[in-house]
Amino acid sequence: xxxxxxxxxxxxxxxxxxxxxxxxxxxxxxxxxxxxxxxxxxxxxxxxxxxxxxxxxxxxxxxxxxxxxxxxxxxxxxxxxxxxxxxxxxxxxxxxxxxxxxxxxxxxxxxxxxxxxxxxxxxxxxxxxxxxxxxxxxxxxxxxxxxxxxxxxxxxxxxxxxxxxxxxxxxxxxxxxxxxxxxxxxxxxxxxxxxxxxxxxxxxxxxxxxxxxxxxxxxxxxxxxxxxxxxxxxxxxxxxxxxxxxxxx
Numbered sequence: 001x002x003x004x005x006x007x008x009x010x011x012x013x014x015x016x017x018x019x020x021x022x023x024x025x026x027x028x029x030x031x032x033x034x035x036x037x038x039x040x041x042x043x044x045x046x047x048x049x050x051x052x053x054x055x056x057x058x059x060x061x062x063x064x065x066x067x068x069x070x071x072x073x074x075x076x077x078x079x080x081x082x083x084x085x086x087x088x089x090x091x092x093x094x095x096x097x098x099x100x101x102x103x104x105x106x107x108x109x110x111x112x113x114x115x116x117x118x119x120x121x122x123x124x125x126x127x128x129x130x131x132x133x134x135x136x137x138x139x140x141x142x143x144x145x146x147x148x149x150x151x152x153x154x155x156x157x158x159x160x161x162x163x164x165x166x167x168x169x170x171x172x173x174x175x176x177x178x179x180x181x182x183x184x185x186x187x188x189x190x191x192x193x194x195x196x197x198x199x200x201x202x203x204x205x206x207x208x209x210x211x212x213x214x215x216x217x218x219x220x221x222x223x224x225x226x227x228x229x230x231x232x233x234x235x236x237x238x239x240x241x242x243x244x245x246x247x248x249x
Contacts, residue, residue: 063157069209072153073245075107076113078214080241085231088140088174089187090127090226094235097123097142101216101239106148106248113150117166117198119143119220119239125174128187135186139177144170144196144220159210160204170196170222189224198219204243212243 084097097213099121105113124137146168154161171193174183183189207213221234 013037023180027236031050033214043224063199066157066209067155069109070206070245071152071160072245072248073210074107074132074249075245076107077244077246078103078105078241080214080239082216082218082237082239082241084237085104085122085123085143085219086123086235088230089127089183089189090231091125091128092187093208095123095125095140097121097237099237099239104135110155111152113152115148115150115164115166117144117146117168124177125186131186133179133186135180135181138174138179138181138186138188140183140188141176142170144168144198144222146196148197148198150202158206160206162202162204164198164200166198168201169193169211170194170224172222172224174224184227187227188225192225194217194223194225194230196223200239210245214239214243214246218248 068071079102080100082099083102084099085094086097087094099119101113101117103117103121105115109115114169121142124141125140127136127138128134146166148164151162153161153164172189173191174188175181175191178186178188183191198218200216200221202214202216204212204214215238218236219240220237222233222235223230224233
């Protein structure tokens, strides 16, 4: 019996000793595990940041290369159509006209270009009311052939904005749709070739480096002659169309 009691006491003491040892080492093990977890998380964040930086660097390099490819072309052809609000005579109301437009740009550098421009406009003039010929809405046509310069002052991967100034001649046909009645007898301008000018601001949206769409609000000044002599006609409108770029500087 005495031996059994001694054995029980020894087992109790051994259990207490094991519990004390476990309690002593448990915090250390937990702290070690927590430290390892934090280290792994920090390492993962560092790797993710590094990958993110590499992704941004790649994206910026791609954008820079696209900009370089887009605006390093030497030639740019534009074609499209639009609208013009035209003054057809000294005392007539302005009329609406449909237009076509084309241009060729030769770029000296990514910003500055020499421009050749040709346009045509077609509409029906508002002739003088109660004129003796009974012609009140004759068809009229104007064509302009101009040259000048364009300057691209804003350029990104997808969008570019440029301004242009042009000068040349305008050819007006104001008697072709009036049963051969001279234009001044209907309150319109004389047929003929006269000076013409244009100012515009173009906004381009690039679909590919060599292909874009463009819209250009424009002012067109003409100097056709009427019954009271020549005068500056101030006409507003816009052109819209597509651009094709080719050639490399």
